[in-house]
Amino acid sequence: MxxxxxxxxxxxxxxxxxxxxxxxxxxxxxxxxxxxxxxxxxxxxxxxxxxxxxxxxxxxxxxxxxxxxxxxxxxxxxxxxxxxxxxxxxxxxxxxxxxxxxxxxxxxxxxxxxxxxxxxxxxxxxxxxxxxxxxxxxxxxxxxxxxxxGRKTAREKIATFLEMIVRRETVPTQSIQEYQLPLTREEIANFLGLTLETISRQLTSLKKDGVVEFIDRRHFRIKDLNALHLASGDDADGGVIV
Amino acid sequence: MxxxxxxxxxxxxxxxxxxxxxxxxxxxxxxxxxxxxxxxxxxxxxxxxxxxxxxxxxxxxxxxxxxxxxxxxxxxxxxxxxxxxxxxxxxxxxxxxxxxxxxxxxxxxxxxxxxxxxxxxxxxxxxxxxxxxxxxxxxxxxxxxxxxxGRKTAREKIATFLEMIVRRETVPTQSIQEYQLPLTREEIANFLGLTLETISRQLTSLKKDGVVEFIDRRHFRIKDLNALHLASGDDADGGVIV
DNA sequence: CGGCTTGTTGATTTAACTCAATGCCCGTGG
DNA sequence: CCACGGGCATTGAGTTAAATCAACAAGCCG
Known part of the structure; x- marks a missing residue:
């Protein structure tokens, strides 16, 4: 159709x-x-x-x-x-x-x-x-x-942003899925009130910590959803059961 | 009534x-x-x-x-x-x-x-x-x-906040008027995404620069409305005629 | 094969935060 | 009436997260 x-x-x-x-x-x-x-x-x-x-x-x-x-x-x-x-x-x-x-x-x-x-x-x-x-x-x-x-750190901001993308696109049953960043690093920076360099650094930091994994510049997978949620700084309980 | x-x-x-x-x-x-x-x-x-x-x-x-x-x-x-x-x-x-x-x-x-x-x-x-x-x-x-x-400096934030108060309360004809801060320093900080110390410092800075004048902790007068507007970081033309 | 855009990484600076001391104002109670 | 204490505000010294400046790498396209 x-x-x-x-x-x-x-x-x-x-x-x-x-x-x-x-x-x-x-x-x-x-x-x-x-x-x-x-x-x-x-x-x-x-x-x-x-x-x-x-x-x-x-x-x-x-x-x-x-x-x-x-x-x-x-x-x-x-x-x-x-x-x-x-x-x-x-x-x-x-x-x-x-x-x-x-x-x-x-x-x-x-x-x-x-x-x-x-x-x-x-x-x-x-x-x-x-x-x-x-x-x-x-x-x-x-x-x-x-x-x-107003109140989140750079890492929390990016984690929140990634979580937002994951939530939007995820059908609950799906498992290891690939997500797409709709924005360039600069655009993400303008969305989060940061600079593009900080975005880049924090993404590699989340990568090093085994939270996310990048296929290419625009495509990523979540390796540890619970860790991502914790990194977002939101409600400690809200997400996955601890 | x-x-x-x-x-x-x-x-x-x-x-x-x-x-x-x-x-x-x-x-x-x-x-x-x-x-x-x-x-x-x-x-x-x-x-x-x-x-x-x-x-x-x-x-x-x-x-x-x-x-x-x-x-x-x-x-x-x-x-x-x-x-x-x-x-x-x-x-x-x-x-x-x-x-x-x-x-x-x-x-x-x-x-x-x-x-x-x-x-x-x-x-x-x-x-x-x-x-x-x-x-x-x-x-x-x-x-x-x-x-x-996301983007303003501490000084711009406070200037914007003061300007907001002035705009809300001012009847256009009024001249040298006294305004009231409805919030404590800490509350202002939470509104502007800053700390109370930064609020205090920036207020004394605006005071030193002859932009505002304080009667007591909660009451102030604007000494230079144009300077206040310029300090707010908004649209350079928007306010008073230069 | 260059040239352009986009992204990464490193070195340095800086605005704002943190920690800490002190001051001011006001209400309460000896 | 003055002393004391608590809340709020100011100021100073030192720290730090993120910005800035700068070089380079990796794709991508004609």
Whole structure:
């Protein structure tokens, strides 16, 4: 079953149908969205929108990975979130964009023009309800990341990051699995509030300690999940039984 | 006009009527909330709810200041937000609480039992719409704080913090005004991801540089607003005309 | 086969932390 | 009324985790 990113495609078979902003919509509401949507694709590395730009469209990320970040004048950059399929871009009620959005991999967006979509948010409770849920989830994630940025050591930061990747991708039954780093060392550094050299050093340190194993620069395996969790600095009990 | 925190009081004259979760509600919807609300007061320093606790009530903060924070096992604490009047506590759809909530000053909450309130969120679009707006605003604030925690220097962090206080309290016309630090040095440190000694040192440094002036430990005046803004590390142009 | 991007490793510096002493303010009780 | 003690804040001395600067290695692509 392939879904082609074409406006004539039905939303019903869209890969993010049940997680995106439309998750709670019924058939009729979906038809409204169907009439408004348009797709747009960005190559890896391309900027999608800059902070301060006029917000002409809202969008759901359908495929690929994008980053949300802010750069200070002297070039210091902090990533404030990774956008994955079903994540939403734009803030109804605002005229401009607060953070830079950049395609990390090739990205496809399902876009809606601002005005018509804002009207829909007002008129269709299923959309504002879903938007509320998603915003609250992201808020919790952002706050947890604040703890990481403010209080964790470099090693804890990387361990947390690796654990996050493992959790996202793991189906509980899978055993020794290969995972992929979606970001370069520099991007990881900007996500964790560190420098790329520190990322490199801490990765080799985790490697030396037998926690992870690298197939190549971008692919790794977890050799000791319990040790990884301990290294993350989170809740000592939370993970595997000791 | 005094508003007494008594269940028989009408919501119409509540001090946070037009900013809280009820902001968009009409008279009828307000009556529903009126029938559900109860007030609770906490002394300064008291815990309001702990991470992991069952969420029995949602609440709007009516008066005072509370903090939202997380503490790692070894005692490292990171504050992830300050709750001010009209801010909301609790996440509809979750059973437990994600962060510790503590009264910084004396705090009064307007509370709603979980189940009935969750039903209301489903049935009354004005509530989910307002909740969405508030969550999105907080999300932007949280992300901006992530930039501070991940990339700003100690001096920039404190300057940003002071500027935040000044912005919150200032009516544009006011001139040389006195502001109050709502937190102790230690609490500021936990908010900014620093230690209390660093807070102290940086405050005296800003004092020496003629940026601020202290009346006592908790009260200060801004001597050079432009310099304060420059020290915050934010957008070089954003503030006062150079 | 170079040239470019990305990543690793080493040497050195530095901003912020830690540890420790002292000061200040305020309330309480002799 | 003054002494004492506890909480909060300041300041100093020394340490350290991560940043910076710099060289080099490993892929990758035309």
């Amino acid at each position: 392939t879904f082609v990113f074409n406006e004539r495609e039905k939303c019903g078979s869209c890969p993010i149908r049940h997680r995106a902003i439309c998750a709670r919509c019924d058939e009729d509401e979906l038809t409204l969205l169907e009439g408004m949507k348009s797709y747009q694709t960005f190559e890896a590395g391309q900027p999608i929108i800059w902070r301060g730009d006029d917000l002409t469209h809202f969008a759901s990320l359908v495929s690929g990975i994008a980053s949300l970040s802010r750069t200070l004048e002297d070039g210091r950059t902090q990533m404030v979130g990774l956008l994955l399929p079903s994540d939403f871009i734009g803030r109804p009620g605002r005229e401009t964009v607060d953070f830079d959005v950049t395609a990390v991999t090739e990205v496809t967006l399902c876009r809606f023009q601002r005005r018509p979509f804002e009207d829909l948010v007002e008129r269709v409770p299923h959309i504002s309800q879903r938007m509320m849920e998603m915003a609250l989830d992201e808020l919790t994630a952002a706050r947890e990341w604040m703890v990481l940025l | 005094t508003f007494v925190f008594n269940e028989r009081e009408k919501c119409g004259s509540c001090p946070i009527r037009h900013r809280a979760i009820c902001a968009r509600c009409d008279e009828d919807e307000l009556t529903l909330l009126e029938g559900m609300k109860s007030y609770q007061t906490f002394e300064a320093g008291q815990p309001i709810i702990w991470r992991g606790d069952d969420l029995t009530h949602f609440a709007s903060l009516v008066s005072g200041i509370a903090s939202l924070s997380r503490t790692l096992e070894d005692g490292r604490t990171q504050m992830v937000g300050l709750l001010l009047p009209s801010d909301f506590i609790g996440r509809p759809g979750r059973e437990t609480v994600d962060f510790d909530v503590t009264a910084v000053t004396e705090v009064t909450l307007c509370r709603f039992q979980r189940r009935p309130f969750e039903d209301l969120v489903e049935r009354v679009p004005h509530i989910s719409q307002r909740m969405m707006e508030m969550a999105l605003d907080e999300l932007t604030a949280a992300r901006e704080w992530m930039v501070l925690l």
